Amino acid sequence: MELSDKELKVAALENGTVIDHIPSEQLFKVVSLLHLDRIDKNITIGNNLCSKKIGKKGIIKIADTYFKEDELNKIAILAPNAKINIIKNYAVISKQTVSLPDELRDIIRCANPKCITNNEPMPTVFDVIDKEHIVVKCRYCEQAIAKEEIKLK
Amino acid sequence: MRRNESLVSITDYSKEEILEVLETAKLFEKNPNRRVLDGKVIATLFFEPSTRTRLSFETAVNRLGGRIIGFSDASTTSSTKGETLKDTIIMVSNYVDLIIMRHYLDGAARYASEVSPKPIINAGDGSNQHPSQTMLDLYSIYKTQGTLENLNITMVGDLKYGRTVHSLLMAMSHFHPTFHFVAPDELKMPEEYKIYCDKLGIAYTEHHDFTEEIINQADILYMTRVQRERFTDLMEYEKVKNIYTLRNAMLENSKPNLRILHPLPRVNEIAYDVDNNPKAYYFEQAKNGLYARQAIICKVLGIKIND
Ligand SMILES: [Zn+2]
Numbered sequence: 001m002e003l004s005d006k007e008l009k010v011a012a013l014e015n016g017t018v019i020d021h022i023p024s025e026q027l028f029k030v031v032s033l034l035h036l037d038r039i040d041k042n043i044t045i046g047n048n049l050c051s052k053k054i055g056k057k058g059i060i061k062i063a064d065t066y067f068k069e070d071e072l073n074k075i076a077i078l079a080p081n082a083k084i085n086i087i088k089n090y091a092v093i094s095k096q097t098v099s100l101p102d103e104l105r106d107i108i109r110c111a112n113p114k115c116i117t118n119n120e121p122m123p124t125v126f127d128v129i130d131k132e133h134i135v136v137k138c139r140y141c142e143q144a145i146a147k148e149e150i151k152l153k
Numbered sequence: 154m155r156r157n158e159s160l161v162s163i164t165d166y167s168k169e170e171i172l173e174v175l176e177t178a179k180l181f182e183k184n185p186n187r188r189v190l191d192g193k194v195i196a197t198l199f200f201e202p203s204t205r206t207r208l209s210f211e212t213a214v215n216r217l218g219g220r221i222i223g224f225s226d227a228s229t230t231s232s233t234k235g236e237t238l239k240d241t242i243i244m245v246s247n248y249v250d251l252i253i254m255r256h257y258l259d260g261a262a263r264y265a266s267e268v269s270p271k272p273i274i275n276a277g278d279g280s281n282q283h284p285s286q287t288m289l290d291l292y293s294i295y296k297t298q299g300t301l302e303n304l305n306i307t308m309v310g311d312l313k314y315g316r317t318v319h320s321l322l323m324a325m326s327h328f329h330p331t332f333h334f335v336a337p338d339e340l341k342m343p344e345e346y347k348i349y350c351d352k353l354g355i356a357y358t359e360h361h362d363f364t365e366e367i368i369n370q371a372d373i374l375y376m377t378r379v380q381r382e383r384f385t386d387l388m389e390y391e392k393v394k395n396i397y398t399l400r401n402a403m404l405e406n407s408k409p410n411l412r413i414l415h416p417l418p419r420v421n422e423i424a425y426d427v428d429n430n431p432k433a434y435y436f437e438q439a440k441n442g443l444y445a446r447q448a449i450i451c452k453v454l455g456i457k458i459n460d
Binding site: 115116117122138139144 | 238256259279
């Protein structure tokens, strides 16, 4: 049975963060990117909900948890149109969008098998060279990776 | 981004720094024997063998009076026992004043420069960067043309995978060049370098055929190897392999100041009858590598050469 957006809202949040408009196929990657598996608060995840804007979408509600801005901005590589709602006392006190940071530290893997980062225990660093089309460049092997080729670490 | 004075990529240097190194190289050409590295120990770590580059660097150090430790082949080192690059670099940096390294992995030199307390000179990291080659190319151009400004640089052959042409393009972009790119479709200059030129307002023209008309406008003809293994379609290779060969007869109406460069080794992209043409410069170009590398070593170690 598919939950509608309305029904999901019934499980209203008293305090916490709602991440909405995540493309369905990216939902579980967003979960792992934000390390939600390590949070012991109430988490509600809805997926394959209908969205006029992006087709099928996912939504995540995390109770009693607020993220740093750069933490949330990381998800822009997966869900550039995600909407963040900050909830306090059952009310949305702020709505935010995400935007890619200039630098992605140890989040994604280099697509080049001959890159040092794939052969040495070390963090990856990517510079975001095109925020609009999501193109990133490895600081080590200097190869650019387009959105479709991006793989999380 | 640079933590120390390392040279990993030619783009680490500004226009002024490039010109400073070229001026120093000029002084080393006048007198290559200067004992400015007296008492210093330099490591040459070649995780991938490259006799040509290693001999050039080691000659540079020897003529500067420095001592050398190192290895010329990774199979003789502990990295084959699974030691990380980081550990090898930190261990060696305890002993020496400078590390010159070549590695088979892309980005190895950048990483080494981040973990090493001593400066690194990149002598080639995989298919990524080889800045001392670029510096000797620049020195060859500077010396033969008397300037780097406003030159017609014509690049021929494998413009897709040839890292020397990409680095040369980036370095020359400081000096208002006009580029001509001559390559088969499969080996065309990658889009990102054309976008780079567009952004800086640098004029370039792409050509499929290698004609005398193109040669006759050039100040520098930069030839590269068209390698068989780069082609997915061998029919295509058979079709183009001889189109990009330079023959002496093609130089008849070229400019008097034209010089022909090639990073060497060549296979068949320059016919042997070109060798005796005074415009053939590739052997001197290789010799310029010594002076360029001496100048880079001094720049990295902060040693000033004044006359
Ligand atoms: Zn890489």
